[in-house]
Amino acid sequence: MSIIIDKERIEERLSKLKEYAAILKSYQQYSFKKFKKDATLRGATERYFQLSVECIIDIGEIIIANLGLRKPNDSRDVVDILGENKIIPDKFAYYFGPVAGFRNILVHDYLDIDYKQVYGHLQNDLGDFDKFAKHIAKFLTK
Numbered sequence: 001m002s003i004i005i006d007k008e009r010i011e012e013r014l015s016k017l018k019e020y021a022a023i024l025k026s027y028q029q030y031s032f033k034k035f036k037k038d039a040t041l042r043g044a045t046e047r048y049f050q051l052s053v054e055c056i057i058d059i060g061e062i063i064i065a066n067l068g069l070r071k072p073n074d075s076r077d078v079v080d081i082l083g084e085n086k087i088i089p090d091k092f093a094y095y096f097g098p099v100a101g102f103r104n105i106l107v108h109d110y111l112d113i114d115y116k117q118v119y120g121h122l123q124n125d126l127g128d129f130d131k132f133a134k135h136i137a138k139f140l141t142k
Helices: 007-027 032-037 039-067 075-084 090-096 099-108 115-124 127-140
Strands: none
Touching: 007 039, 007 127, 032 039, 032 115, 039 075, 039 099, 039 115, 039 127, 075 090, 075 099, 090 127, 099 115
């Protein structure tokens, strides 16, 4: 029995991830003062972060299902399973895994969003989306 990886669905999501990350990068030019004051900018930033993480989780779930790996307990577990199975480096998975928790804050704890944290992720962590995409692209070539 051979394993079939749904590359088309994964590549679709990688493309969207790249698109969303580029939009987020365009927001890096704004100062924290502007970010905090501009509700539209904040909302767009939060939404594109959410969509980016949704892409990551979807990609992980597709790979996990295609390979018949253990079922994730939650969104964070999706990234952990990718690391455990050497689809992405385990060290990167450990570091990157909390991104799922950040998505949960944006979606479920929207009353308590820490704008300094969102702005910090905007300024410092967008490269992680690119790293994730590169690891997945490398996996797909195997």
